[in-house]
Amino acid sequence: MNAPTVPTSQRAAVVALRSFLGRYGLILALLVLPVVYGIQDLSNEGDLTRLGANLVDGLSNGSIWALIALGYTLVYGIIALINFAHGDVFMIGSFAAAGFWAAIGLTLSSGTAALVFGLLATLIVATLASAVLNVMIERVAYRPLRNAPKLAPLITAVGFSFILQNVGILWRGGGQQGVDDLIDQNSVVFELAGVAVTRGDLLAVGVTVPLVILVTTFIARSRLGKAMRATAQDPEAARLMGINVDNTISLTFLLGGLLAGAAGLVYALYQTNLWYFQGFRAGLIAFTAAVMGGIGNLRGAVLGGLIIGCIEQISDNRIGGQWTPVIIFGYLILIMTFRPQGLLGEQTREAG
Amino acid sequence: MTAVVQFARSKSGQRAIIATVAVLAILYPFAFDPLATPMNTAIYVVAYVMMALGLNIVVGFAGLLDIGYVAFYALGAYAVGWLASDHFTGVGGETGIHVLVSDLIASSPGIHLNFFLVLVIAMIIAAVLGAVIGLPTLRLRGDYIAIVTLAFGEIIGRIALNGDEISLGGGHTLTAGQQAIAPVDQPFLPGVNYEFDSAFNLRPYYWLGLVLLTFTLFVNFRLRDSRLGRAWIALREDEVAAASMGVPLVRTKLLAYAAGAALGGIAGAFLGSYTTAISSNQFEFSFSIFVLAMVILGGLGSIWGVVAGAALLATIDRYIIPEVLDDLPSKFGLDFRLTQLSFGIFGFLLVLIMVLRPEGLFPERRRKIELTEGAGAADDSLYEARS
Numbered sequence: 001m002n003a004p005t006v007p008t009s010q011r012a013a014v015v016a017l018r019s020f021l022g023r024y025g026l027i028l029a030l031l032v033l034p035v036v037y038g039i040q041d042l043s044n045e046g047d048l049t050r051l052g053a054n055l056v057d058g059l060s061n062g063s064i065w066a067l068i069a070l071g072y073t074l075v076y077g078i079i080a081l082i083n084f085a086h087g088d089v090f091m092i093g094s095f096a097a098a099g100f101w102a103a104i105g106l107t108l109s110s111g112t113a114a115l116v117f118g119l120l121a122t123l124i125v126a127t128l129a130s131a132v133l134n135v136m137i138e139r140v141a142y143r144p145l146r147n148a149p150k151l152a153p154l155i156t157a158v159g160f161s162f163i164l165q166n167v168g169i170l171w172r173g174g175g176q177q178g179v180d181d182l183i184d185q186n187s188v189v190f191e192l193a194g195v196a197v198t199r200g201d202l203l204a205v206g207v208t209v210p211l212v213i214l215v216t217t218f219i220a221r222s223r224l225g226k227a228m229r230a231t232a233q234d235p236e237a238a239r240l241m242g243i244n245v246d247n248t249i250s251l252t253f254l255l256g257g258l259l260a261g262a263a264g265l266v267y268a269l270y271q272t273n274l275w276y277f278q279g280f281r282a283g284l285i286a287f288t289a290a291v292m293g294g295i296g297n298l299r300g301a302v303l304g305g306l307i308i309g310c311i312e313q314i315s316d317n318r319i320g321g322q323w324t325p326v327i328i329f330g331y332l333i334l335i336m337t338f339r340p341q342g343l344l345g346e347q348t349r350e351a352g
Numbered sequence: 353m354t355a356v357v358q359f360a361r362s363k364s365g366q367r368a369i370i371a372t373v374a375v376l377a378i379l380y381p382f383a384f385d386p387l388a389t390p391m392n393t394a395i396y397v398v399a400y401v402m403m404a405l406g407l408n409i410v411v412g413f414a415g416l417l418d419i420g421y422v423a424f425y426a427l428g429a430y431a432v433g434w435l436a437s438d439h440f441t442g443v444g445g446e447t448g449i450h451v452l453v454s455d456l457i458a459s460s461p462g463i464h465l466n467f468f469l470v471l472v473i474a475m476i477i478a479a480v481l482g483a484v485i486g487l488p489t490l491r492l493r494g495d496y497i498a499i500v501t502l503a504f505g506e507i508i509g510r511i512a513l514n515g516d517e518i519s520l521g522g523g524h525t526l527t528a529g530q531q532a533i534a535p536v537d538q539p540f541l542p543g544v545n546y547e548f549d550s551a552f553n554l555r556p557y558y559w560l561g562l563v564l565l566t567f568t569l570f571v572n573f574r575l576r577d578s579r580l581g582r583a584w585i586a587l588r589e590d591e592v593a594a595a596s597m598g599v600p601l602v603r604t605k606l607l608a609y610a611a612g613a614a615l616g617g618i619a620g621a622f623l624g625s626y627t628t629a630i631s632s633n634q635f636e637f638s639f640s641i642f643v644l645a646m647v648i649l650g651g652l653g654s655i656w657g658v659v660a661g662a663a664l665l666a667t668i669d670r671y672i673i674p675e676v677l678d679d680l681p682s683k684f685g686l687d688f689r690l691t692q693l694s695f696g697i698f699g700f701l702l703v704l705i706m707v708l709r710p711e712g713l714f715p716e717r718r719r720k721i722e723l724t725e726g727a728g729a730a731d732d733s734l735y736e737a738r739s
Contacts, residue, residue, distance in 0.1 A: 081495070082495045082498075082499065140703070140707075141703050141706075141707070144707050145706060145707065145710070148706075148710055149710075150494050150495065151415075151417050151494070151495075151498075152706050152710055153706075154417065154494075154495050154498060155644070155648060155702055155706050156702060156703045156706045156707065158419070158641055158644075158699070158702065159698075159699040159700065159701070159702030159703040159706070160699060160703060161699065162638065162641065162695045162696055162698060162699025162700075162702075163696050163699040163700055163703070165695070165696065165699075166692070166693045166695065166696025166697075166699070167696070169688075169692055169693070169696075170688060170692075170693070174692065280637075284502075284506075287499070291499075320517075322510070322513070322514045322517075323510070323514060325506060325507075325510050326507050326510045326511065329503035329504075329506050329507050329510075330503075330507065332499070332500075332503045333488055333500055333503050333504065333507075336488065336492060336496055336499065336500050336503075337488035337491070337500075340491070340492065340496065
């Protein structure tokens with residue numbers, strides 16, 4: 001059989017287009033929303049202030065998602081499991097933070113010094129609560145299933161997610177609940193080319209950046225971090241080299257939980273509105289971020305978090321918040337289908 | 353005692369058990385008032401068992417973890433909402449479109465098809481959508497598949513919720529948004545001129561459910577024992593080996609999604625018509641997990657196991673938690689109702705089953721062997737993804 005002959009130049013063009021789309025298609029798809037609304041702003045209002053405001057909000061929201069996405073990516077990197085309960089661990093961190101600061105008497109009238117020290121203490125409590133919870137979940141729900149089929153731990157993860165959501169319902173009831181706006185997060189600190197930057201934005205970025213640097217340095221430099229990387233590469237070989245694989249996995253969950261707890265505190269201060277369902281939502285957004293960046297890749301998770309934060313804000317502001325999940329899940333499906341390794345990740349077997 | 357167990361294990365014994373259960377199921381309504389709560393519970397049980405059997409094809413037979421199954425429930429229910437209610441008032445002019453409906457409905461505007469026609473259409477729509485959702489997952493494995501199905505399930509739920517913003521022209525919207533599409537038509541048997549009415553008598557609904565369930569069971573058994581069913585099981589056990597033995601991966605996977613979705617669509621249409629209102633807020637992720645929990649509790653791939661698991665969980669969800677145990681916490685001086693926690697209870701059950709008895713209550717024999725072998729072959733599953 002003779003295949004219909006395509007002129008070689010044409011075929012080469014198709015191949016070139018394919019490889020271009022494969023490499024840059026995702027970036028193009030991600031740029032669609034900001035570019036379209038940027039042009040619209042320019043033609044309607046003559047400047048990009050509105051888009052700028054979206055992006056500032058997006059980056060500060062995105063840094064919260066980045067913290068959560070790091071937890072997903074760390075755990076996936078080491079045991080190739082989507083820790084479905086991670087979003088709910090973040091939610092519990094949020095609740096713990098709000099509960100603790102109320103318990104130590106932080107209110108709107110607290111002085112600056114009390115506020116700073118109180119919130120630092122809250123940060124420690126929230127991160128510890130989430131970290132301990134995350135390690136406990138690993139111990140109870142994932143470790144007994146290490147040798148089971150891969151679907152088993154995913155199912156227990158979903159189970160734990162529901163359990164934690166119900167803990168949330170018992171803790172703060174089924175509806176959304178406001179908490180004290182302790183840091184007056186909406187007050188403008190400075191303006192950048194006409195775009196207001198608020199205290200909340202600064203707080204989100206100010207907590208996220210040091211934590212990300214701390215965690216990446218820990219993993220890149222410390223002995224335990226080396227053990228983590230070794231376990232991620234080849235658990236069996238790591239064990240032969242004398243690394244305690246079980247402890248290393250626990251440590252990974254501990255780190256992920258710490259970051260989720262920090263994100264929980266920032267979220268509580270930034271959104272000033274808590275809900276048992278926030279974890280499920282945030283978990284899916286952060287998971288999308290982790291996949292977008294390339295799951296298993298730390299820098300990718302941060303990048304993905306920031307991008308998804310911006311997309312979310314633009315969609316909330318322009319299309320309507322009720323459609324934002326559709327947009328985000330649409331991106332998730334697109335990425336998983338066409339570029340499962342994400343922006344920075346490598347090919348995995350999962351992603352075929 | 354051993355003689356009894358032996359009889360129960362033998363083929364004729366199993367037939368006797370199934371026959372007894374079937375007769376009891378058929379006679380069940382006569383034990384209650386036609387509108388009693390147990391009738392309502394039983395109808396839900398039957399519908400949930402159907403859904404679990406549909407999901408069993410995807411997850412149990414083909415091994416594709418689908419956690420967005422609620423999409424097909426939604427689609428089946430909306431098929432009833434679209435094609436058997438006043439929702440599209442104005443379509444077909446003043447009189448509307450009527451096919452084989454009772455005299456009572458023949459004068460109302462909108463599209464009104466006979467329930468059984470809608471059932472077939474719901475099945476087809478759901479099957480097509482199932483295959484469409486399956487498409488992006490073809491290149492993926494394991495938990496990535498789960499996430500894509502989850503994303504689709506959430507998107508469909510969202511579209512249902514915000515469907516009043518999607519205009520179809522002529523003043524029609526896709527769904528009624530936060531409001532329900534209600535009332536929808538009840539099933540009607542044109543030959544004998546009998547119309548169901550859930551306000552007066554639940555028995556016909558129950559029996560209709562049993563008929564649909566029998567069909568679902570039949571489809572399940574025939575598919576499992578068919579060439580396609582063996583291909584699914586081969587796929588589940590080892591995709592690479594199955595492909596190299598000549599199993600066409602794409603077609604086999606898509607058919608699994610489509611078949612599972614079609615059964616979900618039937619169950620959705622049945623429930624939609626029974627509840628007479630299609631409200632958008634019931635199509636949540638937790639429902640997908642609820643159905644998955646039924647399949648896992650019963651034993652992935654084991655048809656009778658899934659029936660038992662689904663019946664058990666559906667009874668717990670529809671009867672034991674809301675009717676029997678709801679005020680249990682208040683007896684201990686706690687200020688909440690148990691219904692608030694039903695999904696936490698199911699989550700707990702999921703964890704418990706997976707850790708203690710991952711093969712489910714009534715495992716399929718083949719699956720049981722796989723699982724016990726898996727424990728011996730150690731680290732395979734943990735490490736394979738890294739290699």
